[in-house]
Amino acid sequence: VTARAVSRKAKRGRVLSFIREKEETSRGEIAREFSLDKKAVSVMVDELLSERILAVNGFRDSGSNPVRGRRREVLAINGAHSAYIGIDLGATHITGVLSDLAGTVLERAYFEVRPGLPVDLILDQMKTISARLLSREKDTGGVRAVGVCVPGFVHPRAGVSLVAENIPGWRDVRVREIFQKEVGRPVALEDASRAFATAERWLGTCRGLRDFIALDLGYGIGMGMYAGGTLHTGSAWKSGEIGHTVVDPEGLHCACGNNGCLETVASGRAIARQASDGIRAGRSALLHDLTHGNAESVTAQDVALAASMKDPFSTGLLEAAGSAVGLALANAVNLLNPSVVVLGGGLVSAGRPLINALASSLARCTMPGIREDMRLTVSELGGDSSARGMAQIAAEDVFAGE
Amino acid sequence: VTARAVSRKAKRGRVLSFIREKEETSRGEIAREFSLDKKAVSVMVDELLSERILAVNGFRDSGSNPVRGRRREVLAINGAHSAYIGIDLGATHITGVLSDLAGTVLERAYFEVRPGLPVDLILDQMKTISARLLSREKDTGGVRAVGVCVPGFVHPRAGVSLVAENIPGWRDVRVREIFQKEVGRPVALEDASRAFATAERWLGTCRGLRDFIALDLGYGIGMGMYAGGTLHTGSAWKSGEIGHTVVDPEGLHCACGNNGCLETVASGRAIARQASDGIRAGRSALLHDLTHGNAESVTAQDVALAASMKDPFSTGLLEAAGSAVGLALANAVNLLNPSVVVLGGGLVSAGRPLINALASSLARCTMPGIREDMRLTVSELGGDSSARGMAQIAAEDVFAGE
Numbered sequence: 001v002t003a004r005a006v007s008r009k010a011k012r013g014r015v016l017s018f019i020r021e022k023e024e025t026s027r028g029e030i031a032r033e034f035s036l037d038k039k040a041v042s043v044m045v046d047e048l049l050s051e052r053i054l055a056v057n058g059f060r061d062s063g064s065n066p067v068r069g070r071r072r073e074v075l076a077i078n079g080a081h082s083a084y085i086g087i088d089l090g091a092t093h094i095t096g097v098l099s100d101l102a103g104t105v106l107e108r109a110y111f112e113v114r115p116g117l118p119v120d121l122i123l124d125q126m127k128t129i130s131a132r133l134l135s136r137e138k139d140t141g142g143v144r145a146v147g148v149c150v151p152g153f154v155h156p157r158a159g160v161s162l163v164a165e166n167i168p169g170w171r172d173v174r175v176r177e178i179f180q181k182e183v184g185r186p187v188a189l190e191d192a193s194r195a196f197a198t199a200e201r202w203l204g205t206c207r208g209l210r211d212f213i214a215l216d217l218g219y220g221i222g223m224g225m226y227a228g229g230t231l232h233t234g235s236a237w238k239s240g241e242i243g244h245t246v247v248d249p250e251g252l253h254c255a256c257g258n259n260g261c262l263e264t265v266a267s268g269r270a271i272a273r274q275a276s277d278g279i280r281a282g283r284s285a286l287l288h289d290l291t292h293g294n295a296e297s298v299t300a301q302d303v304a305l306a307a308s309m310k311d312p313f314s315t316g317l318l319e320a321a322g323s324a325v326g327l328a329l330a331n332a333v334n335l336l337n338p339s340v341v342v343l344g345g346g347l348v349s350a351g352r353p354l355i356n357a358l359a360s361s362l363a364r365c366t367m368p369g370i371r372e373d374m375r376l377t378v379s380e381l382g383g384d385s386s387a388r389g390m391a392q393i394a395a396e397d398v399f400a401g402e
Numbered sequence: 403v404t405a406r407a408v409s410r411k412a413k414r415g416r417v418l419s420f421i422r423e424k425e426e427t428s429r430g431e432i433a434r435e436f437s438l439d440k441k442a443v444s445v446m447v448d449e450l451l452s453e454r455i456l457a458v459n460g461f462r463d464s465g466s467n468p469v470r471g472r473r474r475e476v477l478a479i480n481g482a483h484s485a486y487i488g489i490d491l492g493a494t495h496i497t498g499v500l501s502d503l504a505g506t507v508l509e510r511a512y513f514e515v516r517p518g519l520p521v522d523l524i525l526d527q528m529k530t531i532s533a534r535l536l537s538r539e540k541d542t543g544g545v546r547a548v549g550v551c552v553p554g555f556v557h558p559r560a561g562v563s564l565v566a567e568n569i570p571g572w573r574d575v576r577v578r579e580i581f582q583k584e585v586g587r588p589v590a591l592e593d594a595s596r597a598f599a600t601a602e603r604w605l606g607t608c609r610g611l612r613d614f615i616a617l618d619l620g621y622g623i624g625m626g627m628y629a630g631g632t633l634h635t636g637s638a639w640k641s642g643e644i645g646h647t648v649v650d651p652e653g654l655h656c657a658c659g660n661n662g663c664l665e666t667v668a669s670g671r672a673i674a675r676q677a678s679d680g681i682r683a684g685r686s687a688l689l690h691d692l693t694h695g696n697a698e699s700v701t702a703q704d705v706a707l708a709a710s711m712k713d714p715f716s717t718g719l720l721e722a723a724g725s726a727v728g729l730a731l732a733n734a735v736n737l738l739n740p741s742v743v744v745l746g747g748g749l750v751s752a753g754r755p756l757i758n759a760l761a762s763s764l765a766r767c768t769m770p771g772i773r774e775d776m777r778l779t780v781s782e783l784g785g786d787s788s789a790r791g792m793a794q795i796a797a798e799d800v801f802a803g804e
Contacts, residue, residue: 234739337636
């Protein structure tokens, strides 16, 4: 491989990202964006068309030159070119998607996971999901890669999931090795919150934004962010640990080893723990009835249901959680000055008490001048957002390494 | 200007940044870094040498090919090519430097500023400093640009300093317009903490690092950061407001409009206010004597002096401030996963009580796994770091816009 070939491929990768982001573009637009001359653009675009990575989506009048009446090609990614599997392992679920090169979901698969399940069984469930999705390969341009995301510390280059505090026993899992053997294709690995942010960046409400925060509120609390147009990873792929913002140095012990982390007061896990204490203390007859008096079994979803039925104790729990998250988020916003904060994860569906309290404490604690630049929104991608983002990352890796 | 010429200049800019960062390099190294062929590198390097932007700093044996005994040129930035002025406006000082293209300081100028001085007088002092530095131009390759940094919100593209909370009356100051008229050269503008981070990145302890945090502890508290190798600005150039981390929603009113910001408990300004209250309440005989009983006039530097003389009240103030900063910093570290946190600003010289308390609360509240990846250090650049970083930014802008 010559230096020139490397440079050519890097340029192709950047042009593809650009087209993916714009959804539709033209040769002229590519030339302007990359300061390329007409001939260089033509060579590259013709090549991408002949490889069926790009497709011509019809023609449009050229606004820049209406007199000469020219019509320009509309260039777009050809979704049918290839497909990618994304698998999202959470503390309470495994979600898988098969999506095409344009990010359209072709097939979904989902398992609930009981917290505390042995690691081997979790891996078996993940393999079952990937096999199920792979069985649809014949309907695609071919599955080119698989992406797996896990909450917690990952080493994407080594393909190792180092630790996921909310999945007991999950340590140094060689995700790439395990799945490459299973599926015989390249396997990408990332943190689940960063996969969520990636989905928002390419497919969701943050499309095209250079600076935004994606907050993943679930059994744990994680954050993915784009900084200056790039997915932020930090120096050792450990960025985004907003769940371990210390909100009370004298607070409860956290699974991470510190005390008083946000996750100990506001995560799905913490809400369930507080609800369980509340049931035992007789503070909510409704929660008691919903769980048939089995305080241990209560979940954040039960609390959300009870709150929607106007249970004051449950409403209070969600409000307190939202308020704590809003404060930590405000501090993150003050540091990062994002244009959008997008909320996702299972707790977001826990309803208005949590979201309202979050929004109000976020507004109160964000610095004036930064607050006005920021929009708070809820993800529209739903429960498979991290899996979709992970399929996207797997595709990016394929094209970057081509 | 053709598209090709734009592309060529962009490439030149990236190559120059690379050489600046490496300090010394060779044609082969440039070729490998940018995937360029030998001829393209030769054309570019010969051009940079003929323009005297680069210089050959001797020759060195080529390690890669000892048998053929080749000696490779050592290429470096030619500092003498041109010079840049950097001016740092703080709440208590104006610092100016004249530095060459390689970042070496040729001349310094400094004024203390009494907090509360009218904006016009501050601008006059800044102009005096720039005139003084400009008078040394004959000893340089020519002053090509001036950079000005101010704490607070700036709009670098418009050249307007929007607001600096700690400088009363400083609002919407058209810094570029004012100084361009004064010096007749391009004027760059940035936030002072980002200028500090830039100095650390190119000239200080963070040279070559992709992810680090530069904390600017002075009359106010600001933060500059590099994320993935790039100076982080946020969506509207407002990132880094760690001083407005809410540490107590029920706390004191802050100049920003919110309550309980870190700056209200731990900045130089807050320490002075607490010391002043303490003197009036008779809690420190030493501070009383050091200020001749004039409680209003006490500064954070007086508190530092008293602490170094073992005054328990002053030591306690610095420890409480350090501890609060350490907590806010830990939360920033958990979000950003930097490899280094570098401390600068006037308060850093306030001595061990503050730094020790900061380090210990930072260690306690940073998430295990992230803590181990991070090194805490104190800037070695001294009081003119922001001014030096600003001269650097002014130079970068000249080369980017060439």
